[in-house]
Amino acid sequence: MEISEPQNQPTLMDLYVFGEDFLEKYLIKDTKEIEPFLHQERKFWLNISGLEDLSLLEEIRVLFDIHILAMEDIKNNHQRPKLEEFEHLILVVSKMIYTKDHITELEVEQVSLVFGKNFVISFQETPFDIFDQIRARLENPKGKMRKMGTDYFTYTLLDAIVDQYYTILEMVGEKIEELEDQIISQNKNIKLSDIYLQRKSLLEVKRNVWPTREMISAWRKSESPLLKRKTVPFINDLYEHSVEIIENLEIQRESITTLVEIFISNISLKQNEVMKTLTIIATIFIPLTFIAGVYGMNFDYMPELSWKYGYISIWILFLGTTLSMVVYFKRKHWF
Incomplete structure (x- = not known):
């Protein structure tokens, strides 16, 4: 799989206001439309796609009182996955890896999550994301997402990103098995570059999953009042997923090494x-x-x-x- 960075996109904003017995959706065109929700107790998720409109991002920063250094991390899309705690909010920087329409090119996109007492903001580089399942779960009035706090909602977003690593590893694993069968059958069209392309994909996942594990570990040890005790078991489970992904990466890496040896032999x-x-x-x-x-x-x-x-x-x-x-x-x- 080849690896590419997403192209710059215009900024779009959509807002989801939710509770146990209600769900409201809004397409936001101006930050002034968000202000009324800040003075309510209702929880809401603001999804921002596209980071090119710097003036809009500055308005968001002032509106939610986001620290200027945190906003710099959000705008700089070459950050490592990390977690930073502030007085009234927490910043989670992660990397979303996906493919479009099952093509062989990997897309690596930074997703920054900011959550406070009653709000969650996700900053994406492009409108394309893997959060459709999150939107579908919001439709369920009996689900945990409606009942629990913003820390749990942030967990679900990060969980979707981490689960996507499994999908990428599965795709790479299937490609490795296919290459192995072709090499054993002495297919003349197989090249060493085909094998190293899969190795490059594994390295990209590894480059992002290691700091993601560290970030999740720091989150589950956090003493911030924004992290509720009933959310900690879910964070621990997410940490176990990251450890499992790293173990799978090592197995896949050994498979790549074996594949190269078979090819050379x-x-x-x-x-x-x-x-x-x-x-x-x-x-x-x-x-x-x-x-x-x-x-x-x-x-x-x-x-x-x-x-x-x-x-x-x-x-x-x-x-x-x-x-x-x-x-x-x-x-x-x-x-």
Whole structure:
């Protein structure tokens, strides 16, 4: 799988206000439309797609009193996954890895999550995301997302991102098995670059999942009042998922190493077959060359040169020698 970064997109905002017995959706065009919800006790999720409108991001920062350094981390899409705690909110920076329409190119996108007492804000680089399942779960009035706090909602968003790592690993694993079958069947179209492309995909997942595990570990140890005790078991479960992904990565990495060894061994076997064929041909021609060399010398007295059947005899000797060596090599199972 190839790896690419998402292209810049215009900024879009959608708002979900929810509780145990209600769910409201809004398409936000101006930050002034958000202000009324800040003075209510109702929980809401603001999803912002596209980070190019710096003036809009500054308005969001002022509106929610986000620390200026936190906003810099949000706008800088080359951050490592991490967690930062502030007085009235928590910033979670993560990396979302996905593919579009099952193509072979990996998309790596930074997703920043900010949550406070009654709000969750997600900042994405592009409108495309993997949160459709989150939106579907919000439709269920009996689900935990409606009943629990913003810390649990943030957990569900991060859980969707981590679960996507499983999907990527599964896709890479299937590709590795396919390459292994093709190599064993000696498919001539397989190249070493095909194997290293899968290795590159695994390295991209590993580069992001390791700091993600550290970030989740810091979150579950957090003493912030924004993290409720009943949410901690879910955070612990998310941590276990990250550990499991790392273990799967090591298994996949060993599979890649084995695949490279099989590929190189296969090439060596092919080269050995070619060398054996050339050696057999050279061995057959050595005595023929010797005989031809002897009778190609310009001596005055060589009885066979004036013999009536000399030419035919030489050809009989050539053919007899060749057939004898072919039969010998065949019995030795050299070919």
